Amino acid sequence: MSSGEIAFIDSLRELAVHPAARGLTDDAAVLEIGGETLVLTKDAMVEGVHWPPQQSLTDVAWKLVAVNLSDLAAKGAEPVGVMLGYALGSDDSAFLDGLKAALESFDVPLLGGDTVSGSDRRTFSLTAIGRATHTPVPSRAGARPGDGIYLCGSVGGAMMGFEALTGTGRADRTPFTRPTPLLAKGCALSPHVTAMMDVSDGLLLDAWRMAQASKVTLSIDSTAVPIAAPESRRDDALRWGDDYALLFTAPTDTALPTDASLIGIVHEAGATPLTLDEEALGDPEGLGYRH
Amino acid sequence: MSSGEIAFIDSLRELAVHPAARGLTDDAAVLEIGGETLVLTKDAMVEGVHWPPQQSLTDVAWKLVAVNLSDLAAKGAEPVGVMLGYALGSDDSAFLDGLKAALESFDVPLLGGDTVSGSDRRTFSLTAIGRATHTPVPSRAGARPGDGIYLCGSVGGAMMGFEALTGTGRADRTPFTRPTPLLAKGCALSPHVTAMMDVSDGLLLDAWRMAQASKVTLSIDSTAVPIAAPESRRDDALRWGDDYALLFTAPTDTALPTDASLIGIVHEAGATPLTLDEEALGDPEGLGYRH
Numbered sequence: 001m002s003s004g005e006i007a008f009i010d011s012l013r014e015l016a017v018h019p020a021a022r023g024l025t026d027d028a029a030v031l032e033i034g035g036e037t038l039v040l041t042k043d044a045m046v047e048g049v050h051w052p053p054q055q056s057l058t059d060v061a062w063k064l065v066a067v068n069l070s071d072l073a074a075k076g077a078e079p080v081g082v083m084l085g086y087a088l089g090s091d092d093s094a095f096l097d098g099l100k101a102a103l104e105s106f107d108v109p110l111l112g113g114d115t116v117s118g119s120d121r122r123t124f125s126l127t128a129i130g131r132a133t134h135t136p137v138p139s140r141a142g143a144r145p146g147d148g149i150y151l152c153g154s155v156g157g158a159m160m161g162f163e164a165l166t167g168t169g170r171a172d173r174t175p176f177t178r179p180t181p182l183l184a185k186g187c188a189l190s191p192h193v194t195a196m197m198d199v200s201d202g203l204l205l206d207a208w209r210m211a212q213a214s215k216v217t218l219s220i221d222s223t224a225v226p227i228a229a230p231e232s233r234r235d236d237a238l239r240w241g242d243d244y245a246l247l248f249t250a251p252t253d254t255a256l257p258t259d260a261s262l263i264g265i266v267h268e269a270g271a272t273p274l275t276l277d278e279e280a281l282g283d284p285e286g287l288g289y290r291h
Numbered sequence: 292m293s294s295g296e297i298a299f300i301d302s303l304r305e306l307a308v309h310p311a312a313r314g315l316t317d318d319a320a321v322l323e324i325g326g327e328t329l330v331l332t333k334d335a336m337v338e339g340v341h342w343p344p345q346q347s348l349t350d351v352a353w354k355l356v357a358v359n360l361s362d363l364a365a366k367g368a369e370p371v372g373v374m375l376g377y378a379l380g381s382d383d384s385a386f387l388d389g390l391k392a393a394l395e396s397f398d399v400p401l402l403g404g405d406t407v408s409g410s411d412r413r414t415f416s417l418t419a420i421g422r423a424t425h426t427p428v429p430s431r432a433g434a435r436p437g438d439g440i441y442l443c444g445s446v447g448g449a450m451m452g453f454e455a456l457t458g459t460g461r462a463d464r465t466p467f468t469r470p471t472p473l474l475a476k477g478c479a480l481s482p483h484v485t486a487m488m489d490v491s492d493g494l495l496l497d498a499w500r501m502a503q504a505s506k507v508t509l510s511i512d513s514t515a516v517p518i519a520a521p522e523s524r525r526d527d528a529l530r531w532g533d534d535y536a537l538l539f540t541a542p543t544d545t546a547l548p549t550d551a552s553l554i555g556i557v558h559e560a561g562a563t564p565l566t567l568d569e570e571a572l573g574d575p576e577g578l579g580y581r582h
Binding site: 036050 | 325335372404416
C-alpha cells in the first residue's frame with residue numbers, strides 16, 4: 001500500500017465521525033436502529049486485481065457474495081440482504097448464475113442495487129446488511145492479555161486452489177473459487193469471543209491488524225495453525241489470504257460452541273504487535289495480501 | 292440501453308425475490324427491521340460516463356452523496372449514514388474535500404466502506420441508509436387515475452449548469468455540479484403522495500417509468516412545468532436529467548405541505564404511458580438519459 005493510499009484511508013477514518021462507525025477501522029459498520037443492531041459491510045472486486053483471468057465470472061459472483069457474508073460472520077451477524085453495484089459488460093449471464101447460486105446457498109435475498117455501463121474493467125461491489133445476534137458486536141479491538149488466540153477453519157486451501165486454477169496444481173479449486181463464509185460458526189462464537197475477524201488477507205497480516213487494534217502483542221505458534229496445504233507450504237499458507245477462516249481471541253477456559261484450534265496467546269503490548277514462534281514480526285510488509 | 296443490458300436487469304429483478312425488495316424496480320430497497328423501516332439506496336458513478344472531464348473530483352464526490360440522498364428524499368426517508376466504495380487513484384484529496392463538504396452539509400455520517408486500487412477508470416459507489424419517516428414508503432407504483440401530477444423543484448438548471456461547465460454558457464454551474472437533495476420536502480410530502488420519485492434521468496423519462504410502474508397514463512402539460520432555463524430550451528429541459536426535483540402524484544384536493552407545481556393529470560392506462568400536451572409519447576427513446 002502506498003503512502004498516498006494510507007493517507008487517504010486515514011482521512012476517510014477522520015470523516016467517519018459517527019460514534020457507531022467502525023467500518024473504516026474494522027471490516028464492517030455497526031449501527032443501532034429501532035432496537036436492532038445492524039452490521040453493514042461493503043466489499044468491491046476489480047477485474048485484474050481481485051481475480052485471475054482463469055476464474056469464471058460465475059465464481060467471481062459467488063466470491064463477491066461470500067466475502068461480504070464472511071465479514072458478517074466475523075460480527076456474529078445473520079444476513080438480511082445484499083445490494084449489488086454492477087458495471088455491465090459481456091458475460092453478464094455467467095455472473096448472474098454465480099450470484100443466484102450464492103444467494104440460494106446462503107439463503108440471502110438481493111434487495112436492490114445499481115447497474116452502470118461504460119467501465120473498461122469490470123468492477124463489482126456488494127453491500128451486505130446483517131442483524132447482529134449478540135451485542136456487543138465483536139470487533140478487532142477486544143483482545144486482552146492472557147486470552148487464547150484461536151482459528152476456526154484452516155488456512156492454505158485457497159492458495160492450493162489458486163495454484164490449481166492458474167497453474168499445474170491438482171488440488172481442489174473450490175476453497176479459492178467458491179469459499180464458504182462461516183456464518184453459523186460466527187454467530188455461535190460471538191457471545192464468547194473478546195475479538196474476532198475473518199482471515200481474508202492472510203493469517204499473519206490479519207493477526208497483526210488485530211494486535212494493532214487491540215493494542216496488544218499476539219504470539220502465534222506456527223505449528224499449531226491448521227493448514228489445508230502440504231506441510232512444506234506451511235509458511236506460505238500463513239501468509240496467503242482468501243481462506244475466510246475466523247480468527248478470534250477468548251479466555252482459554254471458555255467452553256467454545258464450535259471446533260477451533262488454539263494457535264497462540266495474547267500478551268501485553270511488547271516491542272512488536274506480532275510474534276511467530278517467538279520471533280518478532282514487526283513489519284507487516286510480506287505478511288499477507290494488502291489491497 | 293442495449294437489449295443485453297435490459298435482459299440483465301430483468302434477470303436481476305427475478306433474483307430479487309424478497310417481498311420487501313423494491314430496489315431493482317425502484318430507486319431504493321425498503322426493509323422492515325426492528326420496528327423501523329429502512330430505506331437503502333446504491334448509486335455508482337463511473338469516470339467518462341457519469342461526469343464530464345471538466346468537473347472537479349470535489350464536485351463528483353458531492354454529487355455522489357447528493358444523488359443517493361435524493362433517492363432517500365423521494366422515499367420520505369431521513370439519512371442515517373452512508374458507506375463508500377472507492378477505487379483509489381490520484382487526486383484523492385480533492386474527492387475527500389467534496390465528500391467532507393457534502394456529509395457536513397447534509398448532516399450525514401460516513402459509516403464505513405471499502406477502498407480498492409488498480410482500476411483504470413475511477414469508479415465510486417455509495418450506499419445510503421435512511422429511516423423512513425412515514426409508511427407505507429412512497430413508490431413509483433401508486434399513481435391513481437384522477438390524481439394530479441406535481442413537480443417539487445424545477446428542471447433544466449442542471450442542463451444550463453452543464454453547458455456553462457463544458458462550453459460557453461454563463462449560467463450558474465451549481466445545479467449541475469452541486470445538486471441539493473430535497474430531503475426535508477420529501478419527508479414532508481411522503482404522507483400525502485400516492486407515488487413519488489426523484490427526477491434524475493429527465494422528467495419525461497422518469498414520468499414514463501412512473502406511468503409504467505403504476506399501470507396508468509400520465510398526461511403532462513409542458514407549459515406548466517417549472518423550468519430553470521430560458522423558455523427557448525423548455526423542450527430540452529423536460530428531457531435533461533440531474534435536477535433531482537421530486538415528481539409525485541396526489542389527489543388534487545390535497546393540502547400540500549410544501550410548494551409544488553401541478554403539471555398534469557393521471558388517467559386510466561391508455562394507448563401509451565405518457566402524453567405531453569395531449570400528444571402520445573409511447574417510446575421512451577429520446578425522453579431522457581438512460582444509464
